[in-house]
Amino acid sequence: MKRLFFFIVFSLSLTLNAQLTKGNWLVGGSGEYTSQNFNNDNGDSYKREYITIKPSIGYFLKDKFALGSALRFEKLDIHKVYGIGLFTRYYFLKTDKPFNLFAQLHYDYAHTVSDIVSNSDNSENSSLYGARFGQVTFFNSVVGIEFALVYERGNLSSSDSNTFKAVLGFQIHLEK
Known part of the structure; x- marks a missing residue:
């Protein structure tokens, strides 16, 4: 029974390498999801919540290095943000590991629309750029889940912002 268990674990570990090689997708x-509580100068408190979703697609130009594009959908209080961006991602460990560390740089061009009805234009364009550092754990040679820390800087919703956050991601690595 012990040998069967070790055989199964060994067999599964052989298939846990991701497709981080040139020519793959x-x-x-x-x-x-973010929820923040604020207190203003008057002593009043308020809550700010927002949801961000960023689907992406990339191509491995060489082993462990991908270049890609991402969409950005964000609901922030009374604002909706739609954007498109570019990213580069590099994986640091060997391609046959069941987990890997990565760094990613990105730039997003975003369009913000406010739900407030007024006589003036209720939309604006923004630029955001940032860095993401994290770890991806592969379930098999194709599917991985990632946890990353992100720093992002930009001018979203009529103000400059510096944001530091933790995000959860899901990636599928497709062979040529």
Whole structure:
């Protein structure tokens, strides 16, 4: 029985390497939910919630290095954000590992629409750029889940912002 268990574990471990090689595709994305409580100068408190979803697709130009594009959908209080962006991603460990570390740089061009009805234009364009560092754990040679820390800077919703957050992502690595 012990030998059967070790054989199964060994067999599964052989298939846990991801397709991080030149010519393969990376399809997936990430999402987040944020809830923040604020107190203003008058002593009043309020809550700010937003949801972000970023589906993405990339192509491995060389082993462990992908270039890709992402969409951005965000619901922030009274604002909706729609965007498109570019990213580069590099994996640090060997391609045959069941987990890997990565770094990603991105730039997003976003269009924000406000739900407030006024006589002036209720939309604006923004630029956001940032870095993402994280770990991906592969369930098999194709599917991985990732946890990352993200720093993002930009001018979203008429104000400059510096954001540091944790995100959860899901990736599918497709062979040529």
